[in-house]
Amino acid sequence: MVTDPRTLADVSEGALLAEIFPLLQGGPRMPVGPGDDAAVLATGPASVVTTDSMVRGLDWLDEWSTPADVATKLLTQNLADVAAMGATPTAVLVSLMADPQVPVEWVLEFARGLGESARLSGPQGVAVAGGDLSSAPPGVLVLSMTAFGDLDGREPVLRSGARPGDVVTVYGTLGRSGAGLAMLLAGADPGSQPPGIRAECIAHHLRPVAPIPEGAHAADAGATSMIDISDGLLRDGHRIAAASGVRLALTTEGLEPHVRSIAGAVGDDALEQVLTGGEEHSLLATFAGEPPRGWWPIGRVEEGDGVTLDGEPQQPRGWDHFSG
Amino acid sequence: MVTDPRTLADVSEGALLAEIFPLLQGGPRMPVGPGDDAAVLATGPASVVTTDSMVRGLDWLDEWSTPADVATKLLTQNLADVAAMGATPTAVLVSLMADPQVPVEWVLEFARGLGESARLSGPQGVAVAGGDLSSAPPGVLVLSMTAFGDLDGREPVLRSGARPGDVVTVYGTLGRSGAGLAMLLAGADPGSQPPGIRAECIAHHLRPVAPIPEGAHAADAGATSMIDISDGLLRDGHRIAAASGVRLALTTEGLEPHVRSIAGAVGDDALEQVLTGGEEHSLLATFAGEPPRGWWPIGRVEEGDGVTLDGEPQQPRGWDHFSG
Known part of the structure; x- marks a missing residue:
C-alpha cells in the first residue's frame, strides 16, 4: 500500500471535500446531498435530533484506535x-x-469508515448529509456529529415514563466497553487478541455496535421509558429514576449473566464494570407488561427514588465529562 | 457584578446543563427540548441541515470577542x-x-448570548434543541453547531440554477467583516469605537447579523441560484459559476456603492475587501427577471465560466480553511 504523504496543510478544503464525498452515501431520504449551502432531508412530521463529540487524547488514542474505529464509535454514540x-x-x-x-x-480513512458504518446502520442505511472542515491549534483533532431520526408516527419514548411495577430491561451487552478500556490501560495490545471475550471487550470499546433498530421496536412494544447506556448503568439508571420520579430496583440475579460473560476478561471487576462501565450504548428500557424478546430483565420499577441493587442504594457513580 | 470564580473542572456536566437550559428557548416547533437522549422537532416534508464550527485562536480571539459575540457569529454562520x-x-x-x-x-455568557440571538432570528425565533459538553486538551475551546430549517413547501434554491441572462444580486453588505478584521489586526480597539462605519465594520466582524428571512423571500420570488457569502464574493461567486456552468460577469458600477460605504474604514483596500472579504454572510443570488426589493444588482450571468469584473477574469481568491 502506497502511503499518502500529504497533510491537511497540503490540500484545499474544496479538494479534500471532493475526495471525501464519494466515500459517503446518500439515499432516498436525502434529495440534496452535501456540496451546496446545506443538504435537504425528506422528513416526517416529527424528527429526533442529537449531537455528540470526540476529542483525540481524551475520547480516543491514536495508538489504539484506527480512523475507522473512531468513525464507528462516533456514529454509534x-x-x-x-x-x-x-x-x-x-x-x-x-x-x-x-x-x-x-x-x-x-x-480519508475516517470518511471511508464512516461511510461503511453508516451504510450498515439500518435497513436503508444512514445518509451522511455533510459536514464542516476547520483548522485547529497544533495537536488538536476534534470531531462533532449531529444525528437525525424519524419517529415514523410513533410517540417519542422519554426518560420520564417509568412507573412502579414496570420491568427494567436491557437490550445488548453491559460492561464490555469498560472492561475493554481496563484491559487497554493495563497494556493489552488491541492488534493481537485471539478470538474470545477479551478481544470482544476491546473491540466493543474501540468500535462499539449498538442495537439501533431495537429502539423503534421497543417503542412499538410499548416501552414506558428508555435511555442508551453511555455513562454507565447506574448513572443512566439514575437519570430514568429522577426523570420518572421512581426507584429502579436492580437485582444481582438479573445482572448475573452479564457479570459472568465478562468475568473472563476482567475477573473480580466484572460486577463493577457492569454497573459503572460507560460507552456501552446498549439500551435500558422499562415496560409495563412482558418485555419483547431480547430485552433482558434486570429489575423492577418501585416507588421511591434512585437506584438500588438487591435493596442497597447505589450512588450514580460513573463517567462525568468535566469533573469525572 | 460578582465574578463567578468557577472553572468547568469545578462543576459536573449535569449541574452545568441545569444552569444552561433556562437560558435557551424552545418553541412550538420543539415538542421535546434538550435533556432527554435527543430533542424532538416538528418538521415539514423537507428539512434543510448544515453545520459549521469555530475554534478559539483561529476563528476568534478572546481579546476581541465576548462570549455573546462568539455565539452570535456561530449562529449567523x-x-x-x-x-x-x-x-x-x-x-x-x-x-x-x-x-x-x-x-x-x-x-454561561455564551449560552445567554446564544439564547438571545436565537430568539431574534426569525418570527418564531430559533429553538436551541440541545448540545453536548466535552472536555478538551489544555488551551482548547471549540464550538460546533448544526442548524435546521424548514422549506415550508418551497423547492430548495441550489447553487446550480443560474442561467445566462439572469441578474446577479446581493442582499446585505459586502466587505464589512473583512474591513473590520483588517482594522482589528491593525490595532483598533473593539471596545472604544465611536459610532460610524469603522465601528460597524468591527461589529460586523465580531457579531455579524445576516438577512436570514430574505433567503425564503428570494426563493418565493424565483431566485434561480443562491449562496451565502462566507468565503468572499469572488470565491463564493466561483462556486455558483462552477455549479451552474456559467460565468458571473460583475461590474465595478454595481459594486461601487459597497466600495464607497466602507472606504471610510479601509480606504484604498475597499474594493479588495468587497471582492474577497469573508464571513460577511450576506446573500448572493441570481434572478431570471426583476430582482425583488433590496436585492442590489452587481452583474449579469453569461455563457462561460468563472467570475469577471468589467470583463477581466478574477481568480477565486479568498479564505481557505487549511491552505489559506
Whole structure:
C-alpha cells in the first residue's frame, strides 16, 4: 500500500471535500446531498435530533484506535441516542476540527469508515448529509456529529415514563466497553487478541455496535421509558429514576449473566464494570407488561427514588465529562 | 457584578446543563427540548441541515470577542447557510469542547448570548434543541453547531440554477467583516469605537447579523441560484459559476456603492475587501427577471465560466480553511 504523504496543510478544503464525498452515501431520504449551502432531508412530521463529540487524547488514542474505529464509535454514540427515543436514524452531519499537520490519509480513512458504518446502520442505511472542515491549534483533532431520526408516527419514548411495577430491561451487552478500556490501560495490545471475550471487550470499546433498530421496536412494544447506556448503568439508571420520579430496583440475579460473560476478561471487576462501565450504548428500557424478546430483565420499577441493587442504594457513580 | 470564580473542572456536566437550559428557548416547533437522549422537532416534508464550527485562536480571539459575540457569529454562520437554500431556520444544536480550565462564566455568557440571538432570528425565533459538553486538551475551546430549517413547501434554491441572462444580486453588505478584521489586526480597539462605519465594520466582524428571512423571500420570488457569502464574493461567486456552468460577469458600477460605504474604514483596500472579504454572510443570488426589493444588482450571468469584473477574469481568491 502506497502511503499518502500529504497533510491537511497540503490540500484545499474544496479538494479534500471532493475526495471525501464519494466515500459517503446518500439515499432516498436525502434529495440534496452535501456540496451546496446545506443538504435537504425528506422528513416526517416529527424528527429526533442529537449531537455528540470526540476529542483525540481524551475520547480516543491514536495508538489504539484506527480512523475507522473512531468513525464507528462516533456514529454509534449518536445513533444510540436517536434509537433511545424510539426513532429510526436517517442522517448525520460531521464536523472535523484538525491541526493542519493531521495526515490527509487519516481523514480519508475516517470518511471511508464512516461511510461503511453508516451504510450498515439500518435497513436503508444512514445518509451522511455533510459536514464542516476547520483548522485547529497544533495537536488538536476534534470531531462533532449531529444525528437525525424519524419517529415514523410513533410517540417519542422519554426518560420520564417509568412507573412502579414496570420491568427494567436491557437490550445488548453491559460492561464490555469498560472492561475493554481496563484491559487497554493495563497494556493489552488491541492488534493481537485471539478470538474470545477479551478481544470482544476491546473491540466493543474501540468500535462499539449498538442495537439501533431495537429502539423503534421497543417503542412499538410499548416501552414506558428508555435511555442508551453511555455513562454507565447506574448513572443512566439514575437519570430514568429522577426523570420518572421512581426507584429502579436492580437485582444481582438479573445482572448475573452479564457479570459472568465478562468475568473472563476482567475477573473480580466484572460486577463493577457492569454497573459503572460507560460507552456501552446498549439500551435500558422499562415496560409495563412482558418485555419483547431480547430485552433482558434486570429489575423492577418501585416507588421511591434512585437506584438500588438487591435493596442497597447505589450512588450514580460513573463517567462525568468535566469533573469525572 | 460578582465574578463567578468557577472553572468547568469545578462543576459536573449535569449541574452545568441545569444552569444552561433556562437560558435557551424552545418553541412550538420543539415538542421535546434538550435533556432527554435527543430533542424532538416538528418538521415539514423537507428539512434543510448544515453545520459549521469555530475554534478559539483561529476563528476568534478572546481579546476581541465576548462570549455573546462568539455565539452570535456561530449562529449567523449556520443560519445564513439555511437561508441560502431558501429555508426558514427552526432549530440549532451546539457542541462545546473545552479545556476544563475555561471559566463557567464564559460558557454561561455564551449560552445567554446564544439564547438571545436565537430568539431574534426569525418570527418564531430559533429553538436551541440541545448540545453536548466535552472536555478538551489544555488551551482548547471549540464550538460546533448544526442548524435546521424548514422549506415550508418551497423547492430548495441550489447553487446550480443560474442561467445566462439572469441578474446577479446581493442582499446585505459586502466587505464589512473583512474591513473590520483588517482594522482589528491593525490595532483598533473593539471596545472604544465611536459610532460610524469603522465601528460597524468591527461589529460586523465580531457579531455579524445576516438577512436570514430574505433567503425564503428570494426563493418565493424565483431566485434561480443562491449562496451565502462566507468565503468572499469572488470565491463564493466561483462556486455558483462552477455549479451552474456559467460565468458571473460583475461590474465595478454595481459594486461601487459597497466600495464607497466602507472606504471610510479601509480606504484604498475597499474594493479588495468587497471582492474577497469573508464571513460577511450576506446573500448572493441570481434572478431570471426583476430582482425583488433590496436585492442590489452587481452583474449579469453569461455563457462561460468563472467570475469577471468589467470583463477581466478574477481568480477565486479568498479564505481557505487549511491552505489559506
